Every structure is written in C-alpha cells, then in structure tokens.
Amino acid sequence: MKQSLPTDIVLSAENLTKKFGSFTAVDSISFEVRKGEIFGFLGANGAGKTTAMRMLTGLSNASSGKGTVAGYDINTQSEQIKKTIGYMSQKFALYDDLKVWENIRLFAGIYGVPAKEIAPRTDRLLRQLDFEKERNTLVKSLPLGWKQKLAFSVAIFHEPSIVFLDEPTGGVDPAARRTFWEMIYQAADRGITVFVTTHYMDEAEYCNRVSIMVDGKIEALDTPGNLKKQFNAQSMDEVFHQLARKSTRKAD
Amino acid sequence: MKQFLVFIRKEYYHISRDTWTMVILLLLPIVMLVLFGFMMSTEVKNTKFAIYDPSRDVATQGITNKLAMSTYFSFSGYLDSPDQIEKVFRSGDIGLVVVFGERMYESMMHTGDAQLQLVADGSDPNTASTLTMYATSMIVQYQQELTGDLKIPYRITPEVKFLYNPTLKGSYNFVPGVMGMILMLICAMMTSVSIAREKELGTMEVLLVSPMRPVQIILSKVVPYFFISVINLATILLVSVFVLGMPINGSLCLLIFLSLLFIFVSLALGLLISSAVDKQMVALLVSALVLILPVMMLSGMMFPIENMPAVLRWLSELIPAKWYMIAIKKIMIQGLGFSSVIKEVAVLSAMALLLITASIKRFKYRLE
Structure with missing residues (x-):
C-alpha cells in the first residue's frame, strides 16, 4: 500500500472526526482507497458509517481531520467533489413517476453530461442492461431488482471516479444481489472505484478490501482473506461478530 | 442553468x-x-317576517306593505298575541317579527310617542343586525313619506349611502x-x-x-x-x-x-x-x-x-x-x-x- 503512487489514491481520510456536541460519531479514522478498488465499509448500525460517508460525499463538514476525494479536499472543495462522484442510496432513489429514459436523462443533466452524448449513451446502457423494451416504462412498475440495477447504472452514468453505494442491496433477493455484484465488478474493471457499505457479510467477501467500524473507530482494515486469518475465523461474518462484540454504543 | x-x-x-x-x-x-x-353571502333576501299588530290602522298597514314589497323581506302572516313570538322563532323559518304598539297612526300624528318593536333572532347576530338595519331604514322612509308634506323643521334624517358598494353585495x-x-x-x-x-x-x-x-x-x-x-x-x-x-x-x-x-x-x-x-x-x-x-x-x-x-x-x-x-x-x-x-x-x-x-x-x- 505504501509503494503505490499517490495519484493512484482516489480517496483518503486522515484522522477524520465528526462530533455532535460531546458525542463523537466518527473518531479519528484514517484510510486510503485506490483506483479501481472495491472497498467495503462495514459496521453495525450506529457505528458511524453513514456519518463518515456523509463527510466524504460533502453532505456534512468534518469537525477535524483531513480527507480527499478524487484529489479534492473534502473541507474546502466539496462542490468539485460532488461533480466527480456517483451516489446510490439504500432507497434506490429514482423517480417512480418518471420513465426509465427520463430518469437517465435527468441525472445525466444534473451531473452535466454533454447533451449530445446523453442519447447514444442511454441507448448503449439500455442495450447492456437488456432494458430496451422498458425505455418508456415508468420506474414504479419495474421489479425491485431492476430498479436497483437501473439506479446503479444511473449513479455511474457520468463516469465518476468513485461511486458511493449506501447499502445498495437491502431488501433484494440473493439472485438479484449476485447480478448486482457482477455489475459492480464491471464498473471496477472500467476503473470506477467502488465504496460500498453493506449489512450482508457474504457481500463483504466480494470486496477487495474491507474496513470494519466499531464505535466510530476503524477496528480492522485488510483484504477479507487476511482478516479471516488475523481473527482466526471461517467467514467474514465471524470476523464481524468478534469485533462487534466490543461495541459499547447502542445502535440507534 | x-x-x-x-x-x-x-x-x-x-x-x-x-x-x-x-x-x-x-x-x-x-x-x-x-x-x-x-x-x-351576508346579503339578506326574502327573509320571512311576521307582524303582531293590535292597532291595524293606516300606519301599520303602510309599514307592513312597505316591508313586504321590498326584496329583502316577504310577509309570512299575523300573530294573534305576543306569546306567539317565541314560538314562531323556534319553528325556525321566521327572521324578524315586527311588534306594533296600540293606535300607531294616532300616536304618530298627534302625541308623537308611537312605539314599535323589532324582534330578530340574536343567535345569528350578523344577520339579525342586518335585518333590523334594513327594517329600520324602511320604517324611517315610510315615516318620511307620511309626514313629508308637513315639513317638520327639526327632524334630521340621515341618508345612508354605502360608497363603492351601494347595494351591499x-x-x-x-x-x-x-x-x-x-x-x-x-x-x-x-x-x-x-x-x-x-x-x-x-x-x-x-x-x-x-x-x-x-x-x-x-x-x-x-x-x-x-x-x-x-x-x-x-x-x-x-x-x-x-x-x-x-x-x-x-x-x-x-x-x-x-x-x-x-x-x-x-x-x-x-x-x-x-x-x-x-x-x-x-x-x-x-x-x-x-x-x-x-x-x-x-x-x-x-x-x-x-x-x-x-x-x-x-x-x-x-x-x-x-x-x-x-x-x-x-x-x-x-x-x-x-x-x-x-x-x-x-x-x-x-x-x-x-x-x-x-x-x-x-x-x-x-x-x-
């Protein structure tokens, strides 16, 4: 990790801290994410995952510490950061009453994709997803798994350098989760860094590296294989439970 | 943009x-x-009124006619005794009762102490005051017509005019x-x-x-x-x-x-x-x-x-x-x-x- 070129680093955090009054939600976390990596950001509810993610995506200011995303400082350049990242929330927040292509065009427009490119790229995307028939379907009549695939495609439509996925597979059946992770791999192959939070420990195994947050601190950070060795565990699930047991904070 | x-x-x-x-x-x-x-609408239209009229002379007849002819009121009937006043209000379709004194015309023309009572349903104060206002102005009008040629010098009759909304719409x-x-x-x-x-x-x-x-x-x-x-x-x-x-x-x-x-x-x-x-x-x-x-x-x-x-x-x-x-x-x-x-x-x-x-x-x- 130390040997990698600095330009290779897409996201970094250095002693990043967020305090709400006397409560320290995120306690001095430091880590780096490299280009094209799938980085799993794990933690129980209330461990501070969401708060950390909000700081990295420019939704909230850090109390102290530094961070960069795509080379921009999170404390001073959040407007530039917003243009270079993609984001998908746990609610697959597309607009239900908009058609598939209208959703794509809306977010492409918001992220400033040149107007000329939107149409050909939309065609290509729909072909890849095998969605051509659904072009004019309202999103609300799509099955959940399809919505989720579409939401992910929309989140990376503008070719962000990094995409943040906040529990993207909640409520989706295992088969759909599998195909979803195939999409994530494809995106990573194209050089899009993936920063993903999840509850499912089997998904953690798919990540290149995983960090586990407990009570606002990063307690473990390594490849899933190394973590299992380190904690002498059979699965990531076991690793997670060994760490989560240390928690003194109540989930909110 | x-x-x-x-x-x-x-x-x-x-x-x-x-x-x-x-x-x-x-x-x-x-x-x-x-x-x-x-x-x-707070306008008054075709409100039914009843009369208790012990005098039954020219003056009471004139006033009754004047009220009944207007678009605001319509005449519903005579009451036989003052006791009936409450009863007609309870029945609900009467908005105003006019109670005349005895020997109206005579007291108007000679003694000058003619008495008349307007009874309205106070449970709806806005309508009640509008009704009595209209009735009063018509009674005053009648009195003017009646005594108009006598030209009593000391009587002041204000002529009310509602600016901008003359018909009180x-x-x-x-x-x-x-x-x-x-x-x-x-x-x-x-x-x-x-x-x-x-x-x-x-x-x-x-x-x-x-x-x-x-x-x-x-x-x-x-x-x-x-x-x-x-x-x-x-x-x-x-x-x-x-x-x-x-x-x-x-x-x-x-x-x-x-x-x-x-x-x-x-x-x-x-x-x-x-x-x-x-x-x-x-x-x-x-x-x-x-x-x-x-x-x-x-x-x-x-x-x-x-x-x-x-x-x-x-x-x-x-x-x-x-x-x-x-x-x-x-x-x-x-x-x-x-x-x-x-x-x-x-x-x-x-x-x-x-x-x-x-x-x-x-x-x-x-x-x-």
Whole structure:
C-alpha cells in the first residue's frame, strides 16, 4: 500500500472526526482507497458509517481531520467533489413517476453530461442492461431488482471516479444481489472505484478490501482473506461478530 | 442553468402525471370560490317576517306593505298575541317579527310617542343586525313619506349611502378573501408537499449529493408551481368577474402585480414549512392548519379586524393574506392606484424576502 503512487489514491481520510456536541460519531479514522478498488465499509448500525460517508460525499463538514476525494479536499472543495462522484442510496432513489429514459436523462443533466452524448449513451446502457423494451416504462412498475440495477447504472452514468453505494442491496433477493455484484465488478474493471457499505457479510467477501467500524473507530482494515486469518475465523461474518462484540454504543 | 432546466422539466413530469392532484389544483379554486360565493353571502333576501299588530290602522298597514314589497323581506302572516313570538322563532323559518304598539297612526300624528318593536333572532347576530338595519331604514322612509308634506323643521334624517358598494353585495368582501386564501393554500401546500415527498422517498439525499446547489433545488421547485398559481389566479379572476359580478375598477396590471407578489410570498412560506417537516402528510396538515385557520380568522375575511382584541389585531399584521386583501380591495373595488397600495406592497415584499432567506438558510442548515 505504501509503494503505490499517490495519484493512484482516489480517496483518503486522515484522522477524520465528526462530533455532535460531546458525542463523537466518527473518531479519528484514517484510510486510503485506490483506483479501481472495491472497498467495503462495514459496521453495525450506529457505528458511524453513514456519518463518515456523509463527510466524504460533502453532505456534512468534518469537525477535524483531513480527507480527499478524487484529489479534492473534502473541507474546502466539496462542490468539485460532488461533480466527480456517483451516489446510490439504500432507497434506490429514482423517480417512480418518471420513465426509465427520463430518469437517465435527468441525472445525466444534473451531473452535466454533454447533451449530445446523453442519447447514444442511454441507448448503449439500455442495450447492456437488456432494458430496451422498458425505455418508456415508468420506474414504479419495474421489479425491485431492476430498479436497483437501473439506479446503479444511473449513479455511474457520468463516469465518476468513485461511486458511493449506501447499502445498495437491502431488501433484494440473493439472485438479484449476485447480478448486482457482477455489475459492480464491471464498473471496477472500467476503473470506477467502488465504496460500498453493506449489512450482508457474504457481500463483504466480494470486496477487495474491507474496513470494519466499531464505535466510530476503524477496528480492522485488510483484504477479507487476511482478516479471516488475523481473527482466526471461517467467514467474514465471524470476523464481524468478534469485533462487534466490543461495541459499547447502542445502535440507534 | 442547464441543470436547472432539466430539473424543472422533471417537476413538470411529476405534476402532469399525477392526474388527480392536477385536477384538484385546477378545479379547487373554482369550486371554493363558487361554494363560498353562495354560502358566505351576508346579503339578506326574502327573509320571512311576521307582524303582531293590535292597532291595524293606516300606519301599520303602510309599514307592513312597505316591508313586504321590498326584496329583502316577504310577509309570512299575523300573530294573534305576543306569546306567539317565541314560538314562531323556534319553528325556525321566521327572521324578524315586527311588534306594533296600540293606535300607531294616532300616536304618530298627534302625541308623537308611537312605539314599535323589532324582534330578530340574536343567535345569528350578523344577520339579525342586518335585518333590523334594513327594517329600520324602511320604517324611517315610510315615516318620511307620511309626514313629508308637513315639513317638520327639526327632524334630521340621515341618508345612508354605502360608497363603492351601494347595494351591499357580499361578494365584494369575500372574493378578495377567498382569493387570498386559495392562493395561499395552494401555493404553500403544493411546494411544501412536493419537497416533503422528495425527502420521504429519499431522492432528496441523492439530489443533495449531486452537484445541484440547494438554492437551485429550491428555486426549481418554485418555478412550476408559480406557473400553476398563475393559471389559478386567472381562473379565480374570471370566475369572480363573470360569475360573481365582482368589479375590477382599478388597474388590472397592478392587480396582477400584487397577486404575483402574494403568490411568491405563499410559495416561500411553503418552502419554509417543507424545510421543517419530512413527511408529505405532515406537510399537508401543517399547511392546512397553519394557513387556512389564521387566514380565515385573522385576515379580515370573515370577522372585521377592527373589532378584535389588541393581541389578535397585532397578530393579524403577520398574516400576508390580510395585506393582500386590503390591497386588492383598494384596487378592485375602490379603483385606487399604485400610490395607495405602497404600504401593502412594501409589507408583502419584506415578507417574501424574509421567508425566502429563512427557508434557504434552514435548508442549508439541515444538511449538516
């Protein structure tokens, strides 16, 4: 990790801290994410995952510490950061009453994709997803798994350098989760860094590296294989439970 | 700017695909105006009256005829004794009872102490006072006719004239009120619900992470609803003028300018509400509760502000609809120009500025 070129680093955090009054939600976390990596950001509810993610995506200011995303400082350049990242929330927040292509065009427009490119790229995307028939379907009549695939495609439509996925597979059946992770791999192959939070420990195994947050601190950070060795565990699930047991904070 | 247009188009899709909301938004003003138009009328028409008349002479006959001939009253019958007065009121269809004294004509012409009593149903004070006022003026009129040729030098009879609204049409008072209420309600409710919906569905989060600035998100919510409000304004004005017979004596441009200003205030108020709530249902309730009640009670639409206790009078100053109503009454009915509504324009502008600043500030604050 130390040997990698600095330009290779897409996201970094250095002693990043967020305090709400006397409560320290995120306690001095430091880590780096490299280009094209799938980085799993794990933690129980209330461990501070969401708060950390909000700081990295420019939704909230850090109390102290530094961070960069795509080379921009999170404390001073959040407007530039917003243009270079993609984001998908746990609610697959597309607009239900908009058609598939209208959703794509809306977010492409918001992220400033040149107007000329939107149409050909939309065609290509729909072909890849095998969605051509659904072009004019309202999103609300799509099955959940399809919505989720579409939401992910929309989140990376503008070719962000990094995409943040906040529990993207909640409520989706295992088969759909599998195909979803195939999409994530494809995106990573194209050089899009993936920063993903999840509850499912089997998904953690798919990540290149995983960090586990407990009570606002990063307690473990390594490849899933190394973590299992380190904690002498059979699965990531076991690793997670060994760490989560240390928690003194109540989930909110 | 391009982002902005893309986003406005999205709002247009939302509105146009929600057929029911669309129908309600466009029809509600008309329905409300017509309902209020016929319900809230304080005009008196064909109220039934009864007579207790122990004298039965020329004078009582004359007065009875005069009342019965007018469009305000219609004669229902004679009572046999004063005991029946309460009974006829209880039966409910009588609005006024006229009780004559004995030997009316004689006492009128000679002793000058003729007595007459008007009994009205006080459980509805507004109507009761209107009824007695009309009846009194007709009785005075009769007396004048009767004694007209005698030219009694010391009698002063005031001739009451209602300026700007000579026939005392109720619509002159309630149309401005309903206009204020509808615009406030629809504008504020629409914006607050639409923003609350984005929060509820989680799309707001995605927008906030996107390069769109909060100000852009807010303003692009306002623009489409502004257009709908303008359509509403047009229908309201058309219905008021052509169905309810409301005049526009002053400048139409000035009236439109003031209405647009008021629409802007209402939209800003809606934004402020939506920055405080996260659920569509709550947004709906809050706008209905916070907006309708005070607007109805404190804007002067139903109850005259001058008669309120000081605290309420002071409170009413904070109601944008009150200033709007005062101004459009001046323009529509009195036909006054810009110089006479400067104060109202200033107050509404200040409110707009204050509300929009507050909601943008609050909106940013909530991102923290």
